[in-house]
Amino acid sequence: MAMAMRLPAISRAVTEVASAPVGLRRLFCSNASRFSFLSPQAESQTPARPQAEPSTNLFVSGLSKRTTSEGLRTAFAQFGEVDDAKVVTDRVSGYSKGFGFVRYATLEDSAKGIAGMDGKFLDGWVIFAEYARPREQSQPYQPQNNMSRPPYYGNR
């Protein structure tokens, strides 16, 4: 009879992980070596990685590879006015990289977007919504590696 109790317990645990705040979730989802042995109260007052500053722009991860920018927009539009929604895709293959960005019109809407979509299912996958980090290396596109100079093979 103990077996019969196991399944509901597991599904409850899954639900709790999915609905936990992202900082807590990484404790479960990322590498097990970072599992904390601190007391519960010590954990709650030491966020290892503080959330990004509130922004109208959201970083959404955990997306299904089949989720499109349109699907992302319609899902998040339930909670506010979406200015822009984009699933990041690989340039050459065109496949989704499994994450994207949603920009709301206002901070209030973006907060509601996180509350409404973080930890929820989209196209069969639990997605994570959080404030996007301000982008470094802004606007004009600059390649990461410096290929401006041809390689030097010696002999002048």
Next chain:
DNA sequence: TGTGAGCGG
């Protein structure tokens, strides 16, 4: 097994 953490061209 576009196997799955991440912050875009």
